[in-house]
Amino acid sequence: MTNSSAKGLITLLRLPYWLMTGGLALLTAFALTKGDFANLQTIPLIFFSMACVTSAGFALNDYFDKESDAVIKPKRPLPSGALTLKQVIAVSTVLFVLGLFLAALINWLSFAILAVDSLLLLVYSAAVKKKSGFVANALVGILTGTAFLYGEAAIANTITLISVSLYPVAFGTIGGNVLRDILSLEGDSKVGYPTLPQRIGNPKSVKVAAVFFVVCGLLTPLPFLLGEFTVYYLPFILLWSALLLYSSVRLVISAFTVVNVRKYERIITMSMILLPLALILEALSTVLGGLL
Numbered sequence: 001m002t003n004s005s006a007k008g009l010i011t012l013l014r015l016p017y018w019l020m021t022g023g024l025a026l027l028t029a030f031a032l033t034k035g036d037f038a039n040l041q042t043i044p045l046i047f048f049s050m051a052c053v054t055s056a057g058f059a060l061n062d063y064f065d066k067e068s069d070a071v072i073k074p075k076r077p078l079p080s081g082a083l084t085l086k087q088v089i090a091v092s093t094v095l096f097v098l099g100l101f102l103a104a105l106i107n108w109l110s111f112a113i114l115a116v117d118s119l120l121l122l123v124y125s126a127a128v129k130k131k132s133g134f135v136a137n138a139l140v141g142i143l144t145g146t147a148f149l150y151g152e153a154a155i156a157n158t159i160t161l162i163s164v165s166l167y168p169v170a171f172g173t174i175g176g177n178v179l180r181d182i183l184s185l186e187g188d189s190k191v192g193y194p195t196l197p198q199r200i201g202n203p204k205s206v207k208v209a210a211v212f213f214v215v216c217g218l219l220t221p222l223p224f225l226l227g228e229f230t231v232y233y234l235p236f237i238l239l240w241s242a243l244l245l246y247s248s249v250r251l252v253i254s255a256f257t258v259v260n261v262r263k264y265e266r267i268i269t270m271s272m273i274l275l276p277l278a279l280i281l282e283a284l285s286t287v288l289g290g291l292l
Contacts, residue, residue: 008082012062012091013055019276021147022051027276028151030283031229032162037155045102046110046154050147052099053114057121057143059092064125068191072184109153117146133195137177145170162228168219169275172244172268175212178205179265183258203256210248213268217244220275232285233278240274243267 026047029037037043062069062078063085070079077083083091096118104111120143129136145167152163181195182202189198197205220241223229247264254260281288 004082005087008077008080009091012059012077012083012088014058015055017054017058018047018051020144021054022047022049023276024144024147024279025050025151025154027279027283028148028163028166029155031233031279032152033155033283034286035283036286042106042154045106046151049099049102049106049110049114050150052095052102053118053121056092056095056099056118057125059088059095060121061125061129063088063092064129068193071191072187106154107157109157109159110150113146113150113153117143129193131194133181133193133198134178137174137181137196140177141170141174144173161226162223165222165226165228168216168222170216171212171219172216172272175209175216176265176268178209178212179261179268182206182209182261183265202261206251206256206261210251213244213248213251217241217248220244229282230285230289232288233282236274236278236281240271240278243271243274 026043029042029046062076065073065076066078066085069076074080078085078088100111100114100118103114120139124136124139124143128139148163148166148169149159153159178196182197182205185195185197185202196208200208218241220237221234224231224233224237247268251260251264
């Protein structure tokens, strides 16, 4: 493999997103068990099974986006020539198989969740993204939310209210994707992606995104309110909720400008670090409770 191909492969995998999928699933498992894993070998299986499927989905997306990327993202691995179509398909196939195999080693519910995710990633890349931008945004949110369900399924072989109560984080993902569609409007218009801003305009799209952020902000404390998580979950999660609500209000009442959208999109994106921090504190709640 040449140096160019190696760089192309790393770019194709989108490694930072492993933290948003495998990382969130693992942190959910830690939070639910308060860090007391009965089966330590499950830890890498949880992380890498979901990470592999995530990267497989990105590779698949690059394959179906090869024509549009040539116009708006020419440095991507395929249009730049760093990787060939056969290589991208091979990488995607191997990662899907590996991810599902690792999930099957955990339990069959985990395998079923990642199998459904894999199917949705195929539908998203092959059809949804090019036909309905907002449905694509919603589908990405749905897929993000499965990380919480997967975290519980992997350790308990079931899905209960506790992981479902974390699922509203998906609404924040949907809102963020709508804002990013506003910021990429020019490029999306060139390749014909029917995004929400193209259908209803930027100002209305901002309001739609704000609604999703408000819902997310109001529901993120739900695991505590339902008695599933302890008070240690609250400090970071309430701060995140406040930032989401503040950004939502500012997006709606401020005059529409791309600069404003970019500003609050960055605030919301950067503030997402507060979610894993809240889960880490919850995972440590037993230890912290013993110290205080």
